[in-house]
Amino acid sequence: MSNTQMIEKYRTHFLREVEANVEEGEWVKMCMQCGVCSGSCPLGKHWAHPPQEIFMMIRAGKREEVLTSDSMWMCTSCYNCIVRCPRELPITHIMHGLAHYAKRLGLVPENQPTAKFAQLFWDNLMKKGRVNELKLGLSLYFMNGFAEGVKTSLARRKLGMNMVKTGRMNPMEILGGHGVKDLSGFKKAIQKAQELEDARIAKQGA
Amino acid sequence: MAADKKFAGYICTGCGIGDRLDVKQLETVATREGKMAFCKQHEMLCSAEGVQMIRDDIEKGEATHIMIAACSRRAKMEAFHFPEVAMSRANLREGVIWLRPEGEEHQETTQEMADDYVRMACAEVKFMNVPQPSGEQGLTRSILVVGGGVTGMVSALEAAKAGYQVHLVCFESELGGPWKDLYKRVPFRAADVDVPNGNNVDLPQPEDPGVAELAEQVQAQDKIRVYLNAKITKTSGAPGRFSVDISTESGSTVTENIGAIVQATDFKPYDANQLPEFAYGKTPDVVTNFELEKLAKEANGGPIKRPSDGKEVKSVAFIQCAGQRSEKEGHLPYCSGFCCTESIKQALYFKAQNPDCDATVLFDDLRTPGAAGEDFYRAGQQARVTFAKAKANEVVQNGDRLTVKFRDLILDEDTEMECDLVVLATGQVPNSGPDPYAQLAVEEAESEEEKEAARKALEVAPPSILNLDYRQGTDLPHLKHGFTDSHFICFPYETRRTGIYAAGPVRRPMDMKQAMDDAVGATLKAIQAAENAARGAAALPRVGDLSYPRFRREGCTQCKRCTVECPFGAINEDEERYPQFNESRCRRCGTCMGACPVRVISFENYSVDTVGQQLKNVDIPDEFDEKPRILVLACENDAYPALDMAAQAGEELTPWARVIPVRCLGSVSLSWITDALNSGYDGIVLMGCRRDDDYQCHFVRGSKMAAERMSKVGDTLQSLNLEPERVALYEVAITDIKRAPQLINDMAETVDKIGMSPFKF
Numbered sequence: 024m025s026n027t028q029m030i031e032k033y034r035t036h037f038l039r040e041v042e043a044n045v046e047e048g049e050w051v052k053m054c055m056q057c058g059v060c061s062g063s064c065p066l067g068k069h070w071a072h073p074p075q076e077i078f079m080m081i082r083a084g085k086r087e088e089v090l091t092s093d094s095m096w097m098c099t100s101c102y103n104c105i106v107r108c109p110r111e112l113p114i115t116h117i118m119h120g121l122a123h124y125a126k127r128l129g130l131v132p133e134n135q136p137t138a139k140f141a142q143l144f145w146d147n148l149m150k151k152g153r154v155n156e157l158k159l160g161l162s163l164y165f166m167n168g169f170a171e172g173v174k175t176s177l178a179r180r181k182l183g184m185n186m187v188k189t190g191r192m193n194p195m196e197i198l199g200g201h202g203v204k205d206l207s208g209f210k211k212a213i214q215k216a217q218e219l220e221d222a223r224i225a226k227q228g229a
Numbered sequence: 230m231a232a233d234k235k236f237a238g239y240i241c242t243g244c245g246i247g248d249r250l251d252v253k254q255l256e257t258v259a260t261r262e263g264k265m266a267f268c269k270q271h272e273m274l275c276s277a278e279g280v281q282m283i284r285d286d287i288e289k290g291e292a293t294h295i296m297i298a299a300c301s302r303r304a305k306m307e308a309f310h311f312p313e314v315a316m317s318r319a320n321l322r323e324g325v326i327w328l329r330p331e332g333e334e335h336q337e338t339t340q341e342m343a344d345d346y347v348r349m350a351c352a353e354v355k356f357m358n359v360p361q362p363s364g365e366q367g368l369t370r371s372i373l374v375v376g377g378g379v380t381g382m383v384s385a386l387e388a389a390k391a392g393y394q395v396h397l398v399c400f401e402s403e404l405g406g407p408w409k410d411l412y413k414r415v416p417f418r419a420a421d422v423d424v425p426n427g428n429n430v431d432l433p434q435p436e437d438p439g440v441a442e443l444a445e446q447v448q449a450q451d452k453i454r455v456y457l458n459a460k461i462t463k464t465s466g467a468p469g470r471f472s473v474d475i476s477t478e479s480g481s482t483v484t485e486n487i488g489a490i491v492q493a494t495d496f497k498p499y500d501a502n503q504l505p506e507f508a509y510g511k512t513p514d515v516v517t518n519f520e521l522e523k524l525a526k527e528a529n530g531g532p533i534k535r536p537s538d539g540k541e542v543k544s545v546a547f548i549q550c551a552g553q554r555s556e557k558e559g560h561l562p563y564c565s566g567f568c569c570t571e572s573i574k575q576a577l578y579f580k581a582q583n584p585d586c587d588a589t590v591l592f593d594d595l596r597t598p599g600a601a602g603e604d605f606y607r608a609g610q611q612a613r614v615t616f617a618k619a620k621a622n623e624v625v626q627n628g629d630r631l632t633v634k635f636r637d638l639i640l641d642e643d644t645e646m647e648c649d650l651v652v653l654a655t656g657q658v659p660n661s662g663p664d665p666y667a668q669l670a671v672e673e674a675e676s677e678e679e680k681e682a683a684r685k686a687l688e689v690a691p692p693s694i695l696n697l698d699y700r701q702g703t704d705l706p707h708l709k710h711g712f713t714d715s716h717f718i719c720f721p722y723e724t725r726r727t728g729i730y731a732a733g734p735v736r737r738p739m740d741m742k743q744a745m746d747d748a749v750g751a752t753l754k755a756i757q758a759a760e761n762a763a764r765g766a767a768a769l770p771r772v773g774d775l776s777y778p779r780f781r782r783e784g785c786t787q788c789k790r791c792t793v794e795c796p797f798g799a800i801n802e803d804e805e806r807y808p809q810f811n812e813s814r815c816r817r818c819g820t821c822m823g824a825c826p827v828r829v830i831s832f833e834n835y836s837v838d839t840v841g842q843q844l845k846n847v848d849i850p851d852e853f854d855e856k857p858r859i860l861v862l863a864c865e866n867d868a869y870p871a872l873d874m875a876a877q878a879g880e881e882l883t884p885w886a887r888v889i890p891v892r893c894l895g896s897v898s899l900s901w902i903t904d905a906l907n908s909g910y911d912g913i914v915l916m917g918c919r920r921d922d923d924y925q926c927h928f929v930r931g932s933k934m935a936a937e938r939m940s941k942v943g944d945t946l947q948s949l950n951l952e953p954e955r956v957a958l959y960e961v962a963i964t965d966i967k968r969a970p971q972l973i974n975d976m977a978e979t980v981d982k983i984g985m986s987p988f989k990f
């Protein structure tokens with residue numbers, strides 16, 4: 024372990040970094056380690072580090088381990104933890120904030136499915152300003168290669184047909200699909216949001 | 230005397246008594262067998278009219294000794310309050326009809342039970358007299374406060390405000406005690422109610438300690454006389470008439486008359502030299518929480534510097550429970566209860582005074598008592614103090630820094646951190662005097678070796694604080710870990726020496742705020758003790774009782790059982806080595822009475838006879854009637870109320886039981902047991918309170934003394950050729966509502982199995 028790492032253990036450097044860069048990060052210090060969040064999370068036992076532990080890791084200065092972890096990507100936004108946390112930490116938001124920050128830093132674990140899906144969703148959305156469900160579904164099926172995509176598509180065939188029959192899905196959407204009325208306006212709005220976000224990060228990160 | 234005694238019986242027919250029992254017969258029992266001059270009935274004896282009927286008889290001089298057959302003696306105590314006469318009560322409601330099922334088949338045995346209780350009450354009252362105050366002392370409106378810490382100062386101020394003269398003895402050269410070096414104190418109040426959860430809200434912060442102001446107030450109070458650098462060389466007498474020798478700074482001794490005493494000697498800081506694993510003593514940069522206060526005081530609002538080289542501290546680690554909550558040799562097994570909030574406070578010093586300083590608290594459990602507790606913890610978190618649930622193993626010097634090795638209990642790994650300064654959250658060691666039972670052990674030792682061991686143990690005992698001139702030793706008895714016993718379950722502050730109250734950390738570990746509250750409570754108890762003493766009235770639990778033990782000197786064999794067994798050290802020895810009772814030191818438990826092998830100790834209204842005659846007057850049917858009799862001696866504080874409550878709850882009791890309440894199991898005379906066995910009782914059940922270290926005995930050691938004595942009952946049973954199962958002793962709590970009657974019913978079953986006693990006449 025390098026000397027600086029040693030010195031930073033159980034020190035507040037990383038905590039401050041989180042406060043500056045992660046949505047609702049200022050709350051991390053208020054966790055009292057009761058573990059109610061971890062116990063409340065329906066997926067908690069599948070997380071390498073449930074929320075309580077993530078918060079302790081942040082305070083222990085474990086920057087690498089936290090930011091490269093896939094734990095916060097496991098959050099399904101069920102809000103159970105937020106409802107139950109006696110200290111009222113916005114845990115769900117912090118989890119997404121951490122994921123977002125890790126993404127910005129390029130630290131997302133390779134092939135993390137939630138991260139991949141999020142990217143597909145974003146890319147899909149950005150094309151026409153609305154989500155093309157057919158294409159999103161298919162790209163999801165083919166996320167892990169052609170062969171697996173064909174297999175998954177065949178397995179879900181019946182579901183697809185039923186959706187078409189009941190008018191839940193229009194197969195014509197495969198040909199480009201329709202977009203929002205004012206696509207350029209939408210893009211401008213997104214760009215503005217990005218600028219605001221960048222400015223915020225630049226200011227806090229400083 | 231006997232000629233002036235006028236016996237009168239009163240039977241209540243209300244509450245179902247008249248419906249369930251043959252009251253005419255009870256009346257006959259009272260007058261014919263119980264020898265009551267007359268016996269009246271009333272359909273609701275506790276009503277104003279019923280009470281007036283009794284009062285009229287008393288006022289007309291027709292009743293000096295009254296027997297009331299109605300509800301339990303624990304019920305309607307305000308109504309049946311006739312202090313000017315002797316009174317006994319036959320418990321027909323809770324004791325008979327509520328514990329027995331209705332129905333023709335039970336009628337005979339239920340009536341027999343009631344008849345017996347009337348016989349017993351008549352027998353009891355015949356041997357009772359009206360207690361008069363001892364007059365041993367008057368009202369002495371002065372309080373001695375021992376200890377000049379915050380506890381002692383608050384106690385002195387409270388007593389002075391109540392109009393009492395105070396003598397405050399401080400062993401050091403200035404007031405403040407272990408708190409005088411405090412830089413700031415843990416806040417006393419919680420956050421405002423409307424402060425929400427948050428990460429940037431208004432939370433309580435460390436505040437001015439207020440110790441100097443307290444000392445000023447004490448000095449300015451003209452009812453308080455402060456003795457600095459002083460000692461107590463002798464305390465003799467009793468509540469209301471203590472005589473205390475104070476050796477003063479100048480070397481002279483003053484003697485003061487004192488009504489009651491508050492011992493507020495606080496605590497001594499734990500000696501951290503016993504913590505080499507944390508490098509204490511190896512580097513000056515490992516300090517205790519007590520020493521940190523001095524560093525903070527020196528810094529005076531500026532950055533706190535580390536002792537080794539005066540460098541500003543940039544990172545500090547707090548190790549909680551250092552040498553505490555651990556069974557290791559030299560460690561304190563208990564939690565001192567103040568050090569968690571203390572560390573939060575000290576971590577906040579660094580956050581406020583040392584720019585960019587990191588503070589990490591390594592705790593196992595974070596315990597934050599007090600109003601501010603949880604909010605103060607949040608204040609620490611908000612200031613980015615790092616709280617890590619961890620077990621610290623070692624501190625090592627690492628160049629000019631320190632490495633703390635620990636196990637992170639959340640992340641479940643062994644790890645370490647570096648810092649400039651380590652603060653050990655060490656605990657409180659009670660500042661008690663030597664335990665008198667350690668002193669008595671030397672005298673009571675049965676072999677030379679035991680004696681030697683007892684002497685050795687005494688050598689390491691702390692010096693005396695009160696220097697009591699008591700038969701049973703110089704200071705207040707301890708409970709656990711050297712803390713002065715204060716009967717924390719039933720009567721906080723009440724020590725085992727009447728009129729001497731313990732306040733603050735000398736009785737259990739606590740923080741400053743708790744010590745201040747404690748001081749108020751103990752002081753009020755002390756004032757009450759002085760005033761009770763003037764009236765000759767007992768303190769808890771027999772509040773207001775005017776009876777006190779007396780002994781028949783001619784019969785006394787000077788065996789010393791009473792002087793040694795009295796749980797309150799009330800009895801001294803006079804020059805001729807006879808017991809010397811001190812009424813105001815006595816709590817009226819009767820343990821001395823139970824201890825006396827020649828039965829010469831008695832109270833006006835409670836004696837070997839008042840109980841002995843009750844059990845002798847029970848009608849014992851002969852063997853072939855197949856109606857066993859079980860004598861139950863039940864402690865009036867817990868077991869007897871438990872039986873009353875069992876009755877209210879509709880529990881059932883065997884019709885063979887005859888229950889007699891006793892002041893304490895400690896008052897049970899072996900002669901009662903022998904008499905009962907000789908007169909044909911088939912079983913005896915004794916019910917007292919829990920008697921170990923976590924005792925619940927209202928008289929502390931009464932139940933224990935009884936158990937020791939009863940261990941000798943085996944011999945009696947053997948000599949009578951009786952089965953040992955016939956006598957049983959139980960610890961019963963007031964909550965044992967089902968268990969208490971069950972234990973008696975069990976005895977009935979036992980008797981059923983082993984057969985009736987052959988000693989029936």
Ligand code: SF4
Nearest residue numbers: 054055057058060108
């Ligand atoms: S529930 Fe809240 S306070 Fe408890 S561990 Fe989770 S985040 Fe911390």
Ligand code: SF4
Nearest residue numbers: 550564565566568569
């Ligand atoms: S108060 Fe805290 S540090 Fe002190 S002994 Fe108790 S748990 Fe340990």
Ligand code: SF4
Nearest residue numbers: 795815816818819821
């Ligand atoms: S044993 Fe009990 S009754 Fe007897 S002197 Fe002591 S306190 Fe009083």
